[in-house]
Amino acid sequence: MTKFVALLRGINVGGHKKINMADLKEVVSKCGFAGVQHYIQSGNLVFDGKGTAEAARSKLERAIENAFGFPVDIMVLSENGFRGEVAACPFADGDSPKGELDPKFLQLAFLKGTPDAAHIETLFSAYEGPEMIAYKGHTIHIYFTEGSGRSKLTPLLTDKKLGVPATARNWNTVQKLLSMLDG
Known part of the structure; x- marks a missing residue:
């Protein structure tokens, strides 16, 4: 199993x-x-x-x-895939965000498949917002410096812009899922 x-x-x-x-x-x-x-x-x-x-x-x-x-x-x-995507987060060390980063502003957008490189390049080159973003594996790692509610990045994380569906989870939810895997 x-x-x-x-x-x-x-x-x-x-x-x-x-x-x-x-x-x-x-x-x-x-x-x-x-x-x-x-x-x-x-x-x-x-x-x-x-x-x-x-x-x-x-x-x-x-x-x-x-x-x-x-x-x-x-x-x-x-389980291994999920753990790998979480471990690849460049804004965290282990189960905690790096340095002074607040966990409530850290999200992982899990992708349903692999987006075309052109979609990712367009997203990253067109966006100049305050968020820190990185694409690794099948996940876009995002640190919303001012929160996700008013971010201009959030509307860009659509099927049309990415070429694949995505669903984001905040760091606390990700950590809870990891603990459920351990339990």
């Missing part, structure tokens, strides 16, 4: 794509996955299963659309 992390994109935000976590756990379990745990209402899951992350993603996307009546993009990473 392999441990997986699944990050559902855009559920329970602003009253759209509402999914009850107990119902979601049941759907995931019916897909043959075990030990399903969730963290908060925004679609963060840890579970055990067989096969690849890609196979798990495909199975979950079909099952969730069938159960809830709408499609949801899901990023699924194996």
Whole structure:
């Protein structure tokens, strides 16, 4: 068995794509996955299963659309894959942001696939904001120096601009998912 992390994109935000976590756990379990745990209402899951992350993603996307009546993009990473993406964060040392960086301003935008290099180059070359950003692996690491709410970077992290869907998680959520993998 392999441990997986699944990050559902855009559920329970602003009253759209509402999914009850107990119902979601049941759907995931019916897909043959075990030990399903969730963290908060925004679609963060840890579970055990067989096969690849890609196979798990495909199975979950079909099952969730069938159960809830709408499609949801899901990023699924194996435990090793998730740990690797988090460890690659250039703004952190281990489980803490570097130096004086505040964890509430650090986010990781997990990508569903590999974006075309031109999309990433366009994003990085066109943006001159105060945020610190880095692309490593299948994740864009972002330190929002003034918070993400008013950032001009946030609207650029779209499917159209990146060429692939993305879903961001703050550093505290990432750390909670790591502790769930350990538990």
